[in-house]
Amino acid sequence: MLKNRLLKDTIPGFLIVLTAIFLLNSCNTAAKKKEASTITEIQNVPKPATKAKLPPYLAEGKKVYRQVCLTCHQANGGGVPGLNPPLIKTDYVLGDKNTLLEIIIKGSEAQLEGNKSEYANVMQGYGMLGDEEIANVASYIRNSFGNKAEPITASEVAAYRSANKK
């Protein structure tokens, strides 16, 4: 008898506690769901463009650079001490267009005029590249690695070539 009384008294109390726990818990999940949806809302806000996309001709120039020039002059244009010069803010890169085109088309020895290079490597001429490719890669190095100089166009490359035919 006593045992039965005890059960009768405790069960309702127990149920109340259970319900309370259940309610609290569901409130909590609702709050979490709300929180989650706010997070997705925040994530859906478009990020401000931190890095402007390269215009197509510079993107093309980057491709040529990666395929042809990167092994020596490195991805950051820093070169390799004693082997290949950096392409960062140098007169050859930023200066006269035809001088730069001469280096790219005829190779690095073209500008040395008999002086001994301080770099162990020799850069061959890349005259086999098309006007567009040369213009793009020249423009790319003139506008990368912190450089800023007027791009070179394919018709400027064509003009250089026809003026410097042997």
Ligand code: HEC
């Ligand atoms: C085999 C390695 C090699 C490759 C590949 C190469 N270069 Fe060079 N480059 C050199 C070396 C070495 C010199 C330095 C020549 C010197 O001063 O004696 C040089 C010099 C230059 C210079 C003059 C740098 C300065 O301001 O002193 C430019 C510009 C240049 N390279 C651009 C390019 C471009 C663009 C490409 C790809 C189309 C390229 N190079 C590919 C090795 C390389």
